[in-house]
Amino acid sequence: MSLATYRKRLRRRWKKAGMEPGALVHMGEIPITPVEIHLIEYDDNTLIERDITGETDFRKYLETSKVSWINITGIHDFEKLTRLAHDFGIHPLVLEDIVNTDQRPKIDEFENTLYIVIRMLHMKEEPEAPYEIQSEQISMVLRENVLLTFQEREEDIFNPLRQRLRNRKGHIRRLGADYLAYALMDSVVDQYFRILESLGEQLETLNEELIRQPGPGALNRIHTLRNEIIYLRKSIWPLREVAGSLQRGTAFFITDATRLYLRDLHDHIIYIMDTVENYREVLSGMLDIYLSSISFHINSQMKVLSIFAALFLPLTFVTGIYGMNFEYMPGLGNPDGFWLTLGAMGIIAGTMVAFFWRKHWL
Amino acid sequence: MSLATYRKRLRRRWKKAGMEPGALVHMGEIPITPVEIHLIEYDDNTLIERDITGETDFRKYLETSKVSWINITGIHDFEKLTRLAHDFGIHPLVLEDIVNTDQRPKIDEFENTLYIVIRMLHMKEEPEAPYEIQSEQISMVLRENVLLTFQEREEDIFNPLRQRLRNRKGHIRRLGADYLAYALMDSVVDQYFRILESLGEQLETLNEELIRQPGPGALNRIHTLRNEIIYLRKSIWPLREVAGSLQRGTAFFITDATRLYLRDLHDHIIYIMDTVENYREVLSGMLDIYLSSISFHINSQMKVLSIFAALFLPLTFVTGIYGMNFEYMPGLGNPDGFWLTLGAMGIIAGTMVAFFWRKHWL
Amino acid sequence: MSLATYRKRLRRRWKKAGMEPGALVHMGEIPITPVEIHLIEYDDNTLIERDITGETDFRKYLETSKVSWINITGIHDFEKLTRLAHDFGIHPLVLEDIVNTDQRPKIDEFENTLYIVIRMLHMKEEPEAPYEIQSEQISMVLRENVLLTFQEREEDIFNPLRQRLRNRKGHIRRLGADYLAYALMDSVVDQYFRILESLGEQLETLNEELIRQPGPGALNRIHTLRNEIIYLRKSIWPLREVAGSLQRGTAFFITDATRLYLRDLHDHIIYIMDTVENYREVLSGMLDIYLSSISFHINSQMKVLSIFAALFLPLTFVTGIYGMNFEYMPGLGNPDGFWLTLGAMGIIAGTMVAFFWRKHWL
């Protein structure tokens, strides 16, 4: 994430200074999209799926024994969201967090509700732009048999899951809303592997570039990748705690069966963290290599320079002596003078070469 | 914060060496401003607001069921402060901390009183001066239904809050002094986002400068920003503990409703810490880039130098040979001598170029 | 492990995104090898050994009082593995982990089953290839008197253990499946000492190379070894937790006798970790030495260069003066002019030498 993006987020935050905590504020840059609500209500035998467009009293979904998954796309119709929050007893602070989409991953436990924030990661897909990881906030409100999910934009990552629900494939229809929440988090975490693979590809390319032609361009790309990896680490690290506290947590509606799956999710996140840490160390090793290969180049250029200077500066000086125009100079009239001088120069050059040979510079 | 400011504070501290702990001392540099006391007394239905100028027995505010917010501006009239402290049963050590305004953020629990120190941050606003974050101490003494706040100077950051109290907007009038204390801390923390944004702006400018024209000026600004970020981190880090221990603490008059808001505040502080850490890493990456781009420049200058020296030193030597004034030199009389020599020089130059080509220096 | 290997693994992972957790997927690159099942059933007096080829109801092994060690080689016949898992009540997630052979070492506790993953390490044996540590996943499922082990390939590292079982040597026949699991882990950890020895050998060779002839080759090998050591650390570190939690764990079928052996194993792993950490520090010291010896070389070449330039540039300039062709130049006609000029050059050279002597450059 670039510094500019960071700054934009921070400005948005302090613009709210002085307002009531829990107040919902329209951020200028984001267009107000309509809220779309999609409902899937299911148990082992039946599955009802529909879009909710008009006004509904959502409280009925709390009282049925079926599992209801209510997916809300678009978070800028505050009136509708407030009504929804009221029906499900969502705390104003939670609603504020849902709307302010730069939360770090976290889990907040309320009396009979869990509020989970995770971040969906994408790669920026413009081909010429520098490598950049972008993220979208996925908020989940989990009650005993209801799961609410909030997305900023329509994304298709939950479609395979919907398909599994419709197909009665696997045990997803037999287990409750807690397993559904797990399955959604698992889908999101699975995307991280894709991000890691593309990062690894960047690292490989960079590594080859460093060997082929080290230069400031490579340095800048090391810098960019380093910032992206730091950002990635910041996004994933708290997720570990989220999965961990879900698994070990006290919420009564997380069943033991689901806890086993959450342990698996926890393992995946640790695997991802390990990879990210590994990338960080590889990248820092690349910087070391870059720096020391530059030093090595300076060294070998220095060697060439010193050898040529030490060889030719004395010789040129000797030619200079006999290039002087004094009338009376010894040896100028000597028929062998030229050859004697060349011989002397040969001896000087030989001494120099021997000197450099002994210093292992040749 | 500059080293000089640091030193001034330390001198003030040891000047007090040997005095009774809890003794209040006039620091020379600060003018003795009068103490102004502003009272807001409210419950859900009524709100009384007035300035307290004469002598008052403050103990009555402890016995009413309304919430009293007593804001004290100016901390140099020790007599008045001591009387106030006596009425509210404030420990002499707390009073000493209120007056010595370089405390780090902390929370001290007493039997039925909480003493909280937080730091309000500003940017120095003189346009030409180097970037510097300044801070002011806000002390809060919280009892069951009374909140005392102490400020060095009149600041307007609490005005939006006063307005909310007057407007009966939100639940601030329905909740107690604990929520009021939270709301004040939240106002202060909201200002941190502004500081972070301005820091981010500095980092962006610096980044561009490093790419455009790296030099000692940029280096000095890296150094300055680094010190400011270290200072910022030192100011915010203990705040995390303050919010955390308030939220999890045992003080009986912190209601569960307020604890939820304190959890939210805790999240904000962690978000700020994350950003500060991120800035630190970005800055340290910038220093790396600066250093390695200098190395790279040295390298490419070295290359130019070596090539020119290795090319022209031998050639000039050859011209020197035929510039000698010996009477008997072979070839001087040869009509093609000049062209043969030029040819030899061409071969030497070609060899050198081939050598550098193979070394990938060209 | 190279970046390319890493990337291949990651791609495999996200290819599974959207699938049911616990689903088994054929990875394209691995040929489907048949599953071979080898059984050793023993108690203190008897030992039965046979290959299981046809279909068997494995549940009978759970009900006997003898210890059964079922070693499964090959993990790509999912149908057979699923049947086996069903018989032994292995959770689908565990089976998924057995099949996806890039798990980090871990221990998962289920009600009456322990699932242990450790990694067997090899050195790549192609003589010309860069040094690379490869690893294979060994999965163990431990129940009260049954131990299942899963290997990707037939390896002979468990043969000494089988021999010990057949020989009735030592107490391995008297102790239960928990001791057998320990003994297998111990065999694997013993191989780590071999890896460490070969790594140490590489470090010694590298150290000598750095002293004899530092260059980019040495630098690249430092980089390679550094990545291998990082990878090794990542593989061994979680093993410490595995041994620790086995030893302190609550699983009822781990006897006190075995716990003593597990403490010993834990000590071995810490010894290995210590050695790895030591290697890391030695390697980072080598990089420091490499960098500073290059700086030192640059310094001494610089010295030679400066001395020659400072000595001969002024002298050559003097010869240049008397090489000019002005008609009226003082001293040209002087019979001692040549010698006086040589004398002046001698004085200049002497001054230079004295200057460098005082600067300790000679």
Add this chain to the structure above:
Amino acid sequence: MSLATYRKRLRRRWKKAGMEPGALVHMGEIPITPVEIHLIEYDDNTLIERDITGETDFRKYLETSKVSWINITGIHDFEKLTRLAHDFGIHPLVLEDIVNTDQRPKIDEFENTLYIVIRMLHMKEEPEAPYEIQSEQISMVLRENVLLTFQEREEDIFNPLRQRLRNRKGHIRRLGADYLAYALMDSVVDQYFRILESLGEQLETLNEELIRQPGPGALNRIHTLRNEIIYLRKSIWPLREVAGSLQRGTAFFITDATRLYLRDLHDHIIYIMDTVENYREVLSGMLDIYLSSISFHINSQMKVLSIFAALFLPLTFVTGIYGMNFEYMPGLGNPDGFWLTLGAMGIIAGTMVAFFWRKHWL
């Protein structure tokens, strides 16, 4: 503290190897000074002060209800100290620690006695010497109503405290021996602020020197200050634990009133640690600046060198060509030959300048 001082201490230590733990040994270098014992016995109403010269049975001070402060100056009369230790039931190991004055700050709890070691810090006051912090050990033995303090030398830092005792000023006379111990520790810690201020002054001077004239002198002073800061940190860090465990400790004779003061002391120590950490980071930033400003200088000298070499080497070569003495050279007889050659040289120079301009070297 210099390496030499360190070494002296270590030698003293191992000279004792093989002796009985608790054995008291005369260190050669320290002259045997007589032990001076000063007693202040007080309660809220009375205060008796006197020097104890002859033999006394100290046990009586344990049985009175007054508070007794027995200050022992000089620690080399082992016989007298042993008698004293016997009267107060001081463990031989504690007496050994009192006599070996290079302990790190610590607190040892015995059944009804606390043994506290803190270190008094001074700056070396010889004007020409390098900056060095020196320290003296203050040992305190605290029982319910008796405080013993041991000093190596007569120092006046406790005088203000004595004055406060005599004046009945503050509550020092009303509180017990535990408060007295706190007040002594507080006096010592107050002196640390002075040390920190002088360190800060050194840092400021150094910072200016680095900007004005960076050189090996500044580097050596960075090194010295760094070692002093490390030493300071080592002396203060354990003090934090001392204050913390006193405050939270279980000793029955530490009253709640004193615990509040100890919390304040704890805050002071954390403030000091923060400052020391800050100094460390500032100093490490200075080293970075020093190194990169040297690199920057090398870079700009390199630039000058390359430009001059690339400009004048080719030109001088051209002059060399026409300085050769061949009889048949084209153009020598051309009346415009000189000007044409000068023109060619101008074109070469112009090309070079253009080249450097495009490379941003000019």
Add this chain to the structure above:
Amino acid sequence: MSLATYRKRLRRRWKKAGMEPGALVHMGEIPITPVEIHLIEYDDNTLIERDITGETDFRKYLETSKVSWINITGIHDFEKLTRLAHDFGIHPLVLEDIVNTDQRPKIDEFENTLYIVIRMLHMKEEPEAPYEIQSEQISMVLRENVLLTFQEREEDIFNPLRQRLRNRKGHIRRLGADYLAYALMDSVVDQYFRILESLGEQLETLNEELIRQPGPGALNRIHTLRNEIIYLRKSIWPLREVAGSLQRGTAFFITDATRLYLRDLHDHIIYIMDTVENYREVLSGMLDIYLSSISFHINSQMKVLSIFAALFLPLTFVTGIYGMNFEYMPGLGNPDGFWLTLGAMGIIAGTMVAFFWRKHWL
């Protein structure tokens, strides 16, 4: 410890791969020395001392109320050791650890036995060899009133202790086997101070060398000392835990009196660790100084080089111009031509000097 020593140890380890845990193996390099057993049996009144040569039933020493100290020198007669182990109920794994003398310091608690490993440190005493710390393993098996100590070689470090036992000096005869074990550990730790002193001496010498004549020799010695300090830290760090867990441990036969002495031992170890850490930081500071002083030298040589090149290259070029042999050159016939040219060169030189003066290079 050198890399070669490390490697030898590792080879020995994996040579045992596949063997029964607890199996005793003859390491080729170590000659099989006879086992010598020395017994001291004492209580407050009596002391019996003798060498045990024949076969004995050691179990009787477990049943007496006296304290028995059985010191075994030589660990290669496995038969004798196994018999001894059997008599005292020593676990096979413990015996294996006694025989494999490269354990890290540790404490293993068994039901009624403690097994302690510490390492005795020596300096290599060959005068010309590089500085190297060597270590020997001391194993202790402590039961209620029996202490077994195992040494590889006859060393005299326990002699002072034997003398103290014989002399009835101090309380060593009144306290039990636990105090004896403490006293032995204390003797070993006392030797560490000697090692530290010699290390400090090396550091001082190195520091002087770095100031006098920095070169690759100094760099190598920094490297060697760094490795030794790392090794020292690895040997001592676990000792802290050993002393700590002995002191706080649950073993019933460690008396409260001895625990006080163990706390003292713990303090000594922390003092040693502090010193080692300090050395590490001093050494890393030395490396910084070395590197930056080389940079500084490069910088000042560069300055000299640039000044000479920038001064004389243009001047020599000017002489070259008037050295050309054109027939028609302006000014050659001018009687003042020579002086005018010299004047022009003076102006060029003056400009250069002014330029360097303004750049603070002169």
